[in-house]
Amino acid sequence: MQIYLPIAETSVNAFTLLGVGGGVGVLSGMFGVGGGFLITPLLFFIGVPPAVAVATGVNQVVASSISGVLAHLRRKTVDLRMGMVLLIGGLIGSMIGIWFFNLMQRMGQIDLVVQLAYVLFLGIIGALMLQEGWRALRRARSATPPRRKLHTHLWVHNLPLKMKFRASGLYISVFPPLLVGVGVGILAAIMGVGGGFILVPAMIYLLGMPTKVVIGTSLFQVTFVAAFTTMMHAITNHSVDVMLALFLIVGGALGAQIGTRIGMKLRAEELRILLALLVLAVCGKIALDLLLTPSELYSITIPGRF
Amino acid sequence: MRWLCMIIAMLLSSLPLRAEEAVVGLSQNRVSLTVNFEGSEILVFGAVRRETPLPDDSELDIVVAIEGPPLPAVIWRKERRLGIWVNTQSQEVRAAPSFYAVASTAPLSEILSPDADLTHRISTRLAIFEARGVDPADSAAFTEALIRIRESESLYQQRDGAVDLQRETLFSTRITLPKNITEGSYSARIFLLRDGDVIDEAETFIDVRKAVLERWLFNLAYDQPAIYGLLALALAVFFGWGAAALFRLLRH
Numbered sequence: 189m190q191i192y193l194p195i196a197e198t199s200v201n202a203f204t205l206l207g208v209g210g211g212v213g214v215l216s217g218m219f220g221v222g223g224g225f226l227i228t229p230l231l232f233f234i235g236v237p238p239a240v241a242v243a244t245g246v247n248q249v250v251a252s253s254i255s256g257v258l259a260h261l262r263r264k265t266v267d268l269r270m271g272m273v274l275l276i277g278g279l280i281g282s283m284i285g286i287w288f289f290n291l292m293q294r295m296g297q298i299d300l301v302v303q304l305a306y307v308l309f310l311g312i313i314g315a316l317m318l319q320e321g322w323r324a325l326r327r328a329r330s331a332t333p334p335r336r337k338l339h340t341h342l343w344v345h346n347l348p349l350k351m352k353f354r355a356s357g358l359y360i361s362v363f364p365p366l367l368v369g370v371g372v373g374i375l376a377a378i379m380g381v382g383g384g385f386i387l388v389p390a391m392i393y394l395l396g397m398p399t400k401v402v403i404g405t406s407l408f409q410v411t412f413v414a415a416f417t418t419m420m421h422a423i424t425n426h427s428v429d430v431m432l433a434l435f436l437i438v439g440g441a442l443g444a445q446i447g448t449r450i451g452m453k454l455r456a457e458e459l460r461i462l463l464a465l466l467v468l469a470v471c472g473k474i475a476l477d478l479l480l481t482p483s484e485l486y487s488i489t490i491p492g493r494f
Numbered sequence: 495m496r497w498l499c500m501i502i503a504m505l506l507s508s509l510p511l512r513a514e515e516a517v518v519g520l521s522q523n524r525v526s527l528t529v530n531f532e533g534s535e536i537l538v539f540g541a542v543r544r545e546t547p548l549p550d551d552s553e554l555d556i557v558v559a560i561e562g563p564p565l566p567a568v569i570w571r572k573e574r575r576l577g578i579w580v581n582t583q584s585q586e587v588r589a590a591p592s593f594y595a596v597a598s599t600a601p602l603s604e605i606l607s608p609d610a611d612l613t614h615r616i617s618t619r620l621a622i623f624e625a626r627g628v629d630p631a632d633s634a635a636f637t638e639a640l641i642r643i644r645e646s647e648s649l650y651q652q653r654d655g656a657v658d659l660q661r662e663t664l665f666s667t668r669i670t671l672p673k674n675i676t677e678g679s680y681s682a683r684i685f686l687l688r689d690g691d692v693i694d695e696a697e698t699f700i701d702v703r704k705a706v707l708e709r710w711l712f713n714l715a716y717d718q719p720a721i722y723g724l725l726a727l728a729l730a731v732f733f734g735w736g737a738a739a740l741f742r743l744l745r746h
Contacts (some may be wrong), residue, residue: 194715428726
């Protein structure tokens with residue numbers, strides 16, 4: 189069954205769409221990630237124009253993180269003050285990202301920018317996760333966990349405008365979280381992702397936040413930045429396709445339920461290695477598209493359309 | 495007297511041209527892009543009406559050309575830079591039909607003279623208007639690429655021999671509109687050809703429109719983008735939160 193997408197102005201197979209949403213949902217349930225970084229490239233692969241894929245992907249992120257953020261707010265595992273600082277940074281970053289996105293689109297280079305961003309970030313994150321997962325697996329086998337410091341103070345933490353983040357037990361300058369927020373906001377706008385895959389490691393390793401508030405706070409930031417980015421894309425680009433979003437959201441919600449069950453049966457270290465391999469596979473596929481001689485050297489853009 | 499002779503001569507020479515006339519019908523003149531639109535097939539049929547006996551010294555040929563709304567376009571060419579393929583050069587096209595299908599009783603080059611093609615702009619190449627002030631030699635590769643890409647997406651079709659002509663009178667052809675067509679008014683032009691020249695032309699229109707819901711969403715997205723954005727967010731919140739709540743309920 190084909191579904192006509194009113195904004196993308198093309199038809200896509202409904203089951204393919206549900207499959208993409210559902211498949212990514214399974215993975216996001218298994219690994220506890222948003223999955224935006226998989227949805228957007230998969231949409232490219234099935235022929236959705238990049239501008240629509242990015243804007244609709246970010247709309248789907250709102251749906252996949254909303255119930256999580258509500259649960260964390262109820263459990264009070266959100267550092268609201270840190271969340272607000274990250275969010276302010278995120279909104280600034282999102283605006284920068286949207287401006288850059290529209291500029292590149294006018295110059296006919298948006299496909300390249302999005303693909304390069306994916307190759308770069310998926311490559312780095314995948315490699316880091318693989319290394320970390322491998323180490324954790326070996327540590328788990330040797331069964332003597334090394335002691336870790338609560339958090340280390342880096343020079344960035346001592347910049348001016350220090351602020352107390354009680355829920356995180358931190359007293360650091362607002363600049364590091366603000367800049368982390370800006371970075372994630374830019375990625376959200378350009379790549380159509382929530383940015384949790386950058387935000388979570390940055391919060392743990394760069395800001396030194398305790399793990400119990402990391403997930404809730406990152407979901408808080410991601411949800412609002414994604415919502416804001418959706419609005420920005422809708423207003424400046426008219427590229428959010430609600431019909432496409434609906435299928436991804438419904439598929440994703442179903443898939444996440446299955447994924448959570450599977451995730452509970454696997455060990456955390458194995459999960460991390462699996463996710464790392466998956467991220468690297470997507471990265472490799474996009475990199476190949478850029479490196480191999482394309483079968484068609486020409487492409488067409490229609491001004492004002494996708 | 496000489497003046498009168500000229501008029502008579504003109505009338506006589508033009509008389510055979512008017513002698514055959516195309517009468518055309520379409521299986522549908524309205525295509526609705528609904529949620530489950532998968533493309534559509536349009537039957538173009540008609541008859542040749544003549545008031546004089548059939549001339550036996552030449553063959554009658556028929557060309558059917560369906561054209562979607564013309565839009566400007568930019569064609570990009572990739573080159574390898576630092577190991578990766580990047581869009582480097584571009585060429586603008588003033589107007590290119592978003593859809594163009596030409597069906598004929600025989601290959602166009604055999605039945606249509608270049609002059610007649612130029613006046614009536616029948617072949618795909620002539621339906622594309624290049625930007626003013628570009629070097630034609632340089633732009634040829636870009637225009638050919640435009641045609642090649644759209645042909646691969648079935649947006650441009652050249653179908654020699656696809657028009658069925660019976661007893662030099664009844665003709666019909668089927669044109670497939672693919673799923674990725676743009677909405678707008680599509681023109682269907684029918685040409686009667688003899689000896690490479692167009693002896694009659696008829697035109698009719700097909701209205702391609704998004705269906706009610708799709709139309710509404712599209713208009714909202716462009717006319718009231720803020721409200722559309724809020725609608726997208728409301729749907730995301732409702733379905734994202736709703737689905738999670740539903741599954742929680744089912745588990746207990």
